[in-house]
Amino acid sequence: AQSVTQLGSHVSVSEGALVLLRCNYSSSVPPYLFWYVQYPNQGLQLLLKYTSAATLVKGINGFEAEFKKSETSFHLTKPSAHMSDAAEYFCAVSDGNAGNMLTFGGGTRLMVKP
Amino acid sequence: ETGVTQTPRHLVMGMTNKKSLKCEQHLGHNAMYWYKQSAKKPLELMFVYNFKEQTENNSVPSRFSPECPNSSHLFLHLHTLQPEDSALYLCASSLLGGAGSYNEQFFGPGTRLTVL
Numbered sequence: 001a002q003s004v005t006q007l008g009s010h011v012s013v014s015e016g017a018l019v020l021l022r023c024n025y026s027s028s029v030p031p032y033l034f035w036y037v038q039y040p041n042q043g044l045q046l047l048l049k050y051t052s053a054a055t056l057v058k059g060i061n062g063f064e065a066e067f068k069k070s071e072t073s074f075h076l077t078k079p080s081a082h083m084s085d086a087a088e089y090f091c092a093v094s095d096g097n098a099g100n101m102l103t104f105g106g107g108t109r110l111m112v113k114p
Numbered sequence: 115e116t117g118v119t120q121t122p123r124h125l126v127m128g129m130t131n132k133k134s135l136k137c138e139q140h141l142g143h144n145a146m147y148w149y150k151q152s153a154k155k156p157l158e159l160m161f162v163y164n165f166k167e168q169t170e171n172n173s174v175p176s177r178f179s180p181e182c183p184n185s186s187h188l189f190l191h192l193h194t195l196q197p198e199d200s201a202l203y204l205c206a207s208s209l210l211g212g213a214g215s216y217n218e219q220f221f222g223p224g225t226r227l228t229v230l
Contacts, residue, residue, distance in 0.1 A: 032217060043118070043204055043221035090157065094217035100145050100164065100210050102219055104157045 002027040002093050006105035014113045019063075019078040021108045023091030026072065033074040034092040034102070035065055044090060050074060061085070086112045116140055118222035120205050126228045127195065135190040135225045137205030144211075146188040147219065148180060149204040157204075163188060164210060195229045202226050 007022040025031060032051050036044040048059025055067040065076045074091060091105040118139045127133050139146065148160040162170035163182040177199075179191040188205055206219040 034218065036221075041202075041224070041226065043120075043223045044206075044219075045221070046218060049218060100208055100217045101159070101162070101170070102217060106156045 002095055002103045004091050004093050004103055004105035006091050006108050008108055009106060010109045012111040012113060013081045015083055016080050019081045021076040021089050023074045023105060024072055025074060025093045027093055027095055029095045032094040033067060035076050036090045036092065038088045081112045083112050086110055118205060118207055118220050120222035120225050122225060123223065124226045128230050129195060132193045135203055137188040137222055139186055139207035141207060141220060143207040143209045144185050145208045146182060147206040148190055151202040151204055197229050200227055200229045
């Protein structure tokens, strides 16, 4: 079985500050990991994915995430927050084997203050 | 049209109405999904179709009835819903077995459903 925990349902940062959104996963096999972003009244858009290649993954809009097996983490970061980054962010895990299910975390709402 | 489209984008219905949500994917995928997203609750997987066959039904009430006539289209038929069914309903698709797919799912914009 696999699971995802996102620490902090709400994160608030100032414009220009570092963004750090936390994700820890549990998986019995090497996982595939994803970060999605959801803007108000829209669907989920893929930000980036880890697929067992490089452990540091770069995504769209200046976001990146680092896979740390020893910590079972896949935290999302961005060096400098922009007002347009305000959205909800979801971490998800897939075991990459039989089946095509994604297990999502509960989401973190990012607020950016001017 | 590109990606995953959903219609209608907004729907208001009474508890005795019958309505349907439509999803279409233009990505050549072979798996499709329905999710329910309620305020302050995690994303809930409702149904999964692989190659037009339903492979997952997460204890969804029978007032929700899915239909997948082909790999590109997915419907969710709604009948005698309750106010607590008000939510954003998201459709997604993915490519099973394709090189480099990694089970990545592509989402539509959702249908905002309000049950009065």
